[in-house]
Amino acid sequence: MAKSYEIRLSGSGGQGLILAGIILARAAVIEKRRVTQTQSYGPESRGGYSRADVIISDEEIYFPEATNFNCLLALTQEACDVYLYDLRDSGILIIDTTFVKNLALAAENTYELPFTEIAQEKLGSPITTNILSLAFMTQITGIVKPESLKQSIAESVKPAFVELNHKAMELGFELAKKYKK
Amino acid sequence: MQGNEAVAYGALDAGVNFFAGYPITPSTEVAEILSVELPKRGGVFVQMEDEIASICAITGASLAGAKSLTATSGPGFSLMQEGIGFAKITETPCVVVNVQRMGPSTGMPTSPAQGDIMQAKWGSHGDSPSIVLYPDSVKESYELTIRAVNLAEKYRTCVILLLDEVIGHMREAVRLPDMANVRVINRIKPTVPPHWYKHYDENQKYLSPLASYGEGYRFHVTGLTHDSHGFPTNKSSEASEMMERLRKKIDYNIRDLVQIESHQMEDAKIAIFTAGITARAAKAAIAMARAEGIKVGLLRPLTIWPFPDDAVRKMLRNVETVIVPELNQGQLIHEIQRLTKDKSDGNLIPIQRVNGQLITPNDILRKIKEVS
């Protein structure tokens, strides 16, 4: 694994990306790795752009914002269009085809799934799209262990929502294992 | 832990027991956390009607003996300036945390900028030397909050902690020290009987004891120019004595106040001078440049005011070029220029950006390569 791994989770406000970023960062902390998590979002808490950057490393992390991603998760067309340029060569792109329709710039390592639709159908609500896609991403990249993610989720969401989010996580793992390119 | 969270816990560990504030992005988490934690410890959290009221309330509380702090961002920091001047002229300990956002005016509330560096020094009218600290990580946000509270107590003044928006909202793993290892400074209390007490005692180190309301000292505090008892004066001799004391307590103690980090400067031909988040971009750029054999280092002030003149002069003697990246239209660079007598401006290279985006390691690396 690379010494330093840069991930950007991107989409719009209300999709829970910053929480996903926090969960991923905490999972890395559980594995005793160095990590920074930064975020950028519009002034409004719904709609507008939103992104969370997580850098996981075994060395001191100087600059905490991802500038050359190993992996980009894009849940909206706009996020995909804006950030794709900073995905490094052979980096992994994961997109939610519920919203990302136009893929003129698709990378060589692209994974496409309608995460929002799946969350709605299988879990009854789109609010778990963040965990579903995050679990998918960690399974594909292997950046943190499944049990670390599980523990991190349990520590990060309200007790009443742990079960639902763990379900979303399991589904995300499963989708990744079954995914055929 | 988040930067703003580290500030809140730093404040608590430093003994802050009074917070008054008004919500503003990107500093609000500090208030929210303290609204949970302070009442648990018997301290006071109060949400005031605006930032003016907030700085006034923390100053009043401090005079009654509290360790007090407020947190805000650009627009609120502007509103507080008159009150900051009052805390300074009355030599009342308090801390103002300013999590900077892009201005002017409402600007970009959730975007980073380093535009308040000069305001932190000159924001209030009249001359009043400032102590301003500037962390570059979550851990350092915790440490410098404690230091800000300590310095406020020790030097009896309003200390300002400048954070970058990105630092305030960034999460990093930090292990908070055991409280046994946290050094907490409390204000010196008077030992003399009340009728001998001078609210502004002159002594060699310019560190004078401070009584609190309700302890029998019945002193007077005014924002008017005052004598050493605190009573208003129009005598020019007493006015200059007061102004000199405000200045000397900073100048005389400069070695205690100034803190800098020198990173890979030993053999550097190019130096980068910057603070906060931009210094982190610089460190990343330095690692890349050094991998290509370019000798470049970083000088980073943790205390931004008083300015580290001596360290900067030394840097200017030892390197050929200084790059000054900052998220504004040129603030730190003027201070370097002030100290650059024998160098042409060609050796002083600005990188300036104010559009809500950070200066990245690559931006700095490009400049390093241009000048090397």
Place this chain on the structure above:
Amino acid sequence: MANIPQRIIHEYLRHDKKFPHVWCAGCSNGIVLGAIIRAIASLNLDRDDIVMVSGIGCSSRMPVYVDFNTLHTLHGRSIAYATGVKLHKPNLKVIVVTGDGDCTAIGGNHLIHAARRNIDLKVILINNNIYGMTGGQCSPTTPHEAIATTAPYGNIEPDFNVCNLAMGAGASFVARTTAFHVLEMQGIVKDALEHPGFSLVEVVSACPVIYGRLNKKGGAPQMMKDFRDNSVPLAAVDKLPPEKVEGKIIRGILRREIRPEYCAQYASLVERIKDKEADNG
């Protein structure tokens, strides 16, 4: 009141350093100072426990002369500073002395919110209908058509009824008196000092040198007589025909009610949380 000798005032002043005072001859500020001191003396309050806070203005110069804990702050901000003092040490009696400009123009926001919180501050508002200190500019209580240096053709704005403002904002003790009615003032200040909650006492006052001159009020004695002749006690209002009340200054305690006080509310919040923490751990 007769049992309190007149020289009691002197025991509470800082003579060694702070006199002569800055006020003009005939100014009401000294009368208010005397009434406050006598009210404090009549309650036998320990002066170490009294904090007098003020803003900026002629009236706000008062704290420097009295031997209490004193805090002379910024224009308009006295209530905000006082809030900090009181919240940190609720056992202290915190008295705010403020002018009409200080309290209702630049400081209006702090006034209404302190009243709403019902924090136990004693606000003595010396209303001379003008900005005295800066030489006679219009204030929010300058009467309609009165002359000020910034209303040379007569004030076109309506003025504030400060007591109504405070009551509307939730103050639990509100009273009005004038600089002429010295014993009444002393009694009202005493009642305010004993009231557990936000208290506002408006003292209608004379600034003969600036407001009086600009508006041809005939000097300090005449202005005092006007206060006597143009005011009615609240108790008499119902008994008088409406035309005798119209345009008069209504004196007396306009509101006195018990409502949860802010510092007490905060203390019980702290207790509640501590109990809960103890239960949990």
